[in-house]
Structures are given as structure tokens and as C-alpha cells.
Amino acid sequence: MSQDLTKEQQLFDQEVTRIENWWNTPRQAGIQRPWTASTIAALRNTEPLPCHVNPFALKLWDLLHEHRSRGTAEMTFGATDPVAVSQMAKYMKTVYVSGGLSGFSENNYPGMDHADYPWDTVPKVVDKIFRGQQWHDQRQRQVRMQHPVEERATMENWDYLMPIIADGDMGFGSLTATLKSTKALVESGAAGIHIDDLAIGMKKFTIGQGRTIVPTSEYEDRIKGLRMQLDIMGAETVLFARCDLDHADFITSTIDPRDHEYILGATADVRPLQQVIDEAIMSKKSSNAVRDEWLASAGIMTFDEAVEQQFLNLTKHSTKSVDSQLDGNAFDTYKSQVKYGTCLSRRRNLAKKLLGVNVPFDWELPRSHNGQYLYRSTVKAIVERATLVAPLSDVSWARMDLPDYNDIKAYHEAMLACFPGRLFAFAWGGEWKFPPSSGWTSERLKTVSQDMAKEYGVVWQIQPMYMIQGVNMEIERSAAMWVTDGMGGYYDKIQRRATERKPWKVDGYEKMSWCGGYLSDAFFAAIAGEEIARK
Structure with a gap:
């Protein structure tokens, strides 16, 4: 087949220029991409399709920034039902499509939020809500236009076209799955998408132990994958980078040295935890009880804590000969030399050099049945991950299911120190107790939503549980x-x-107007040649 190669290259170069110009718009200019416009152009179709969600994504972007400038927040619910969304539109300006709620109500096999629903579940719910919004907008416009201008001032005129923020969960596996789920969400009508750092197949949102995160590198790749797909599609969709590290118990791998500071190991001479549990199960003993006993005897701590403990032991039991060899500032020297991303082997060598002994520590011994490593979550670790992906994302979101107000404060203050004016999201749980011991008072709880918006820029706050609790x-x-x-x-x-309800309104629930009866009549009238609009 003959090709005009000069024309092909010319069209490609024009596409590169269009992408570069797009990246220089106010909406896109703040994003720091690790790829070039040429790379994105090469990944696009020859004739890119228009992205129909862009007006809604820009609407969301403007809304969030308006709240940021005013020190206020968009307060909304998680929802999966278009009827519920139509009523939310009277008070709210966005809607959240939760994966957990979709798993409860839109799945053939409902259950607790383990993200074990099919990967296209949320895109299908987004599509249903998006189409419902279009229909409500259409039937409201038709009813209004059949009345003279002077009468419309007394009629309801709701903005049903609320931007939809969709739960992208953990991307559902490999990077190609992340790319595909992102594409499906955008094509379904998602003006915003959030993605987290939980482990695929190990998500466990129950009252028991077991939340597992992925290595920092894998989380970073997910954010990159989502952003790249948005670039390929030319989508303005807002990217929410959610970090679920708070109160995580496990991490899947030690591959990334940036996680080594927080991985826990045994410092006592013990057998592997899983071997002890397997023996307990064979003996008909409680595995939970045996596990608790093992953890209590294993001296579980991070390597840095083990170094500090070893230093204190050497100092306490040292002799004059040892004193001459042990620098009294050895641990301070150690702390000053371990930086973000210092790997375990480097930490071991440094500790031995300063203390003169090998520090006992084995993170293989506490591994779980599925191979996860024990993990110590901290606000510092959350900030490190959030800081890493912030340049590629639009909104930062730390999920805190057991909220300590001091942790919430520390996280947002640390992020704002790095990114002044940053946009933040936050989800309020449905079973939180808000204990005084965690910094909560009845007075603080009354105004905390408004305070977080004003002080920290938490511009988008959701209560995903209302559709279960309230409804x-x-x-x-x-x-x-x-x-x-x-x-x-x-x-x-x-x-x-x-x-x-008086006066007569467009949205009358089971009236002809709300059910679209007047819209159906208008179709018949228009086909018959009747003019259905009035001035």
C-alpha cells in the first residue's frame, strides 16, 4: 500500500504541537510528566476521538479551585443510584461512585469491600449515572422551554450535570489493566478518578487485621499509568492520588529501598511465624492466639529501632574496653547518615561500622501466609508517598480509617509545606468513634469539615456510607x-x-415531569410538526 510518508510525518508533528500546547494550558501546566509529547502522540490513534467528559472535568477543576480560594469544601455522598443522584443535585455539585458501594449493590455476588468485583463494575455504574444525568437535564430543559420566559423564574432549574468522581481502586492489577480501567472510566463519564496503593487481591476492609499496600515504586507506576492514559485520550479528567498506607499491616515486597525504613522484622531468635501457625492449626489451636504470642516474643521492630535498642544495650552493659571502641554518639551518627531510600544492606553495614557488632534483624521471619512483610505505617511514610506522586496528580488524598486528628493535621501541614495551595480530598468513615484520646472533641467535630477546608485546603469531602446508613x-x-x-x-x-409541593415545580418525583412524561409527549408533538418551545 502506497503511503505519503512526508504527509504522515507532517500530521504527526502537528499532533505533537497540539499536545504541547494543551500541556501549557492553565489546567495542565502544573503537571510534571516524565514523557514527551512525541511519546504520547505515537500512542494515540491516527484520528483521536473527542473526549466527551472534558467539559465536566473542567467544571470539576474550576469548582475545586473556587473552593480553595474561598476556604470552603464540596460536601457530597457516595452513590450508585441515578434516582438518588437526581436528588443530591439540589444541594451537591459532585457525586462519588464508590467501588465499595458498587460491590454491595451492583455486583452479582455482593460482599465486603475486598475489591473482588469485576474490574468494569465501577465504569458501568458511572455510565448509568452519567446517562441518568443527561436524561434529567434533557427532560428539565424541555419542561422549562414549554413555558414563557416570565414563568421560568418560579420553576426549578437544577444542575443535574454533576461531575462524577470514580473509584479506580488499585487499578485492578497490571499496568495494562490500569490503562484499560482508566479508559473505561473516562469513556463512561468520569470527571475525576482516584487510584490507591493497596495490593490487588489482598484488599481487606474489615475490622480484622490485614490491610496490605504495594511498594512505593508500584504505586508510582499506577499514578504514571493513569496519567499517561489521560494524556493519550486528551482527557482533562482530574487525578486524585489516594494513599491508603494509614494503619496498613503489610507490604507485598521489599523491592523498593524507599520502604525499608518501615518494614518490621524479628530481633529475637525465633522460628518463622508461618511455621508456628501451621503447627498450631494442625494441633487444633487458635492461630490468632499463637500469632499474638509469637509477636510478643519475637521482638518485632524496624531495623532503625533495632539499631537504637542495640546501642542502648551496649551502652548499658559496656566495659571500659568496649567503651573505648563505642562512640557515645554512634546512634546519632547513624540517624544522620540514613536518608530517604537508604536500603537495608546499607543500614546494616553502617550500624556494624558504628556499633562494632551485627544488629539482629530478620524481616523474613514474620512474613504472612501469603508472603506479605509486616509494615509500620506512619504519617511520615504517607507524606513521602504523597509527595512523590503529587507532581503527576491533581489532588492528594490520605485515607485514614482510624483517624487521629493530630495525624490529619500533621499530614496536611507537611504537604502544604512542600506544595502551597495544594488541593486535598478526604473521606469520612461511617463507623468512626472520634475518641478524645485521638484529638477529637465535640466542639471540634462540629466544625471540622469547615476547618479542614479553610486551614488545609481539603476542598472535596465525602461520606461514602450514607447510601448504606442513611438510606x-x-x-x-x-x-x-x-x-x-x-x-x-x-x-x-x-x-x-x-x-x-407548591409552587408547581419541574421536579415532582412521581409527577409526569420528573418521570419524563412531558418529554415523551414533546417527542410525539415535534415529530408531528408542532412547535414545542415558547418565548
Whole structure:
């Protein structure tokens, strides 16, 4: 097949220029990409399709920055039902599609949030909500346009086209899966996507032990993959970089030296934990009890803690001959020389050089049945990961399921010191106790949403559990009323209030307007040649 190679190269160069110009727009200019426009152009189709979600993504971007400038926040719920979303639009300007909620209500095999639902579950929910929004907007516009201008001032006019922020979870596996899920979410209508650092196949959001994160390098690659796919598609979709490291118990690998500071090991002479547990199970003993006993006897700590403990032991039991060899500032010297990313082998060599002995430490002994390594989560570790991916993302989000207000404060202050004016997101749990011991008071709780928005720039705050807690409570009350009071109770407490609202409004629940009956009539009238709009 003959080709005009000169024309091909010319079109490619034009595409590179378009990408470079796009990256220089106010929306894109702050993103630091590790690839060139030529690379992205080579990954695009010859005829790129327009990205229909871009107006909604830019709407979200502007909304978040408006809140940042005003010191306020967008408060919204997690939802999976278009009917619920249509009512949220009266008070909220965005909607969150939670993977956990989708797994409960949109999955053939519902269950706790282990991200074990099919990878296209959330894109399908986003698509359903996005199409529902378009329909509500269409039927409202038609009803309004059939009334003269002077009458429209008394009619409802809701913005149903709320930007959708979608849960991308952990990308569902390999980088190609991350690319595909991102593409599906954008094509479905996601104006924003968040992705986290949890381990695929090991997500465990229960009251038990077991949250597992991936190495820093894998998390960074996920963020890169999502951003690259957005670039390939020419999508303005807002990237939320969520870090779920808080209260993580495990990490999948020791491959990245940036994680070595936080991986726990045994410092006592013990057998491997899994061997002890296997023997307990064979003997019909409680594996949990045996595990707790093992952890109590193994001297579990990080390597730096082991070095400090060894230094204190040597100092306490030292003789004059040892004193002459042991520098009293050895541990301070050690701390000053281990930097972010110092690997374990380097730490070992440095400790031996300064202390004169090998520090006992083995992170292989506490490994789990699935091979995970024990991990010590800290605010410092969260900040390190968030700082690393911030230049590639738009919004930072630290998930804290057991919130300590002091930790929340420390995280945001540390991030703002590095990135002044940064946008932040936060999710409020549905089972939090807010104990005073964690910095919570009744007065603080009353205004914490507003305070975090004003002081730290937490511009997007969600309560993902309302559709389980709040809606369930309302349905339970209505079901009890219906069984007890029958049609009389239903008419008085629900139907009459829903259908007799004054003045006449576009959104009348079961009225013809809300159900789209007038829109259907307008289709028939327009096809028949009737003018359906009034001035």
C-alpha cells in the first residue's frame, strides 16, 4: 500500500504541537510528566476521538479551585443510584461512585469491600449515572422551554450535570489493566478518578487485621499509568492520588529501598511465624492466639529501632574496653547518615561500622501466609508517598480509617509545606468513634469539615456510607409505617408531600415531569410538526 510518508510525518508533528500546547494550558501546566509529547502522540490513534467528559472535568477543576480560594469544601455522598443522584443535585455539585458501594449493590455476588468485583463494575455504574444525568437535564430543559420566559423564574432549574468522581481502586492489577480501567472510566463519564496503593487481591476492609499496600515504586507506576492514559485520550479528567498506607499491616515486597525504613522484622531468635501457625492449626489451636504470642516474643521492630535498642544495650552493659571502641554518639551518627531510600544492606553495614557488632534483624521471619512483610505505617511514610506522586496528580488524598486528628493535621501541614495551595480530598468513615484520646472533641467535630477546608485546603469531602446508613434507615422507617398504617399512612406521610409541593415545580418525583412524561409527549408533538418551545 502506497503511503505519503512526508504527509504522515507532517500530521504527526502537528499532533505533537497540539499536545504541547494543551500541556501549557492553565489546567495542565502544573503537571510534571516524565514523557514527551512525541511519546504520547505515537500512542494515540491516527484520528483521536473527542473526549466527551472534558467539559465536566473542567467544571470539576474550576469548582475545586473556587473552593480553595474561598476556604470552603464540596460536601457530597457516595452513590450508585441515578434516582438518588437526581436528588443530591439540589444541594451537591459532585457525586462519588464508590467501588465499595458498587460491590454491595451492583455486583452479582455482593460482599465486603475486598475489591473482588469485576474490574468494569465501577465504569458501568458511572455510565448509568452519567446517562441518568443527561436524561434529567434533557427532560428539565424541555419542561422549562414549554413555558414563557416570565414563568421560568418560579420553576426549578437544577444542575443535574454533576461531575462524577470514580473509584479506580488499585487499578485492578497490571499496568495494562490500569490503562484499560482508566479508559473505561473516562469513556463512561468520569470527571475525576482516584487510584490507591493497596495490593490487588489482598484488599481487606474489615475490622480484622490485614490491610496490605504495594511498594512505593508500584504505586508510582499506577499514578504514571493513569496519567499517561489521560494524556493519550486528551482527557482533562482530574487525578486524585489516594494513599491508603494509614494503619496498613503489610507490604507485598521489599523491592523498593524507599520502604525499608518501615518494614518490621524479628530481633529475637525465633522460628518463622508461618511455621508456628501451621503447627498450631494442625494441633487444633487458635492461630490468632499463637500469632499474638509469637509477636510478643519475637521482638518485632524496624531495623532503625533495632539499631537504637542495640546501642542502648551496649551502652548499658559496656566495659571500659568496649567503651573505648563505642562512640557515645554512634546512634546519632547513624540517624544522620540514613536518608530517604537508604536500603537495608546499607543500614546494616553502617550500624556494624558504628556499633562494632551485627544488629539482629530478620524481616523474613514474620512474613504472612501469603508472603506479605509486616509494615509500620506512619504519617511520615504517607507524606513521602504523597509527595512523590503529587507532581503527576491533581489532588492528594490520605485515607485514614482510624483517624487521629493530630495525624490529619500533621499530614496536611507537611504537604502544604512542600506544595502551597495544594488541593486535598478526604473521606469520612461511617463507623468512626472520634475518641478524645485521638484529638477529637465535640466542639471540634462540629466544625471540622469547615476547618479542614479553610486551614488545609481539603476542598472535596465525602461520606461514602450514607447510601448504606442513611438510606437504609429511611427505608426501614417507611417499611414499618406502610405495614402499620397502610395506604392512609403512606398518603399522609409520603405521597401527599411528594406530589403537592407548591409552587408547581419541574421536579415532582412521581409527577409526569420528573418521570419524563412531558418529554415523551414533546417527542410525539415535534415529530408531528408542532412547535414545542415558547418565548
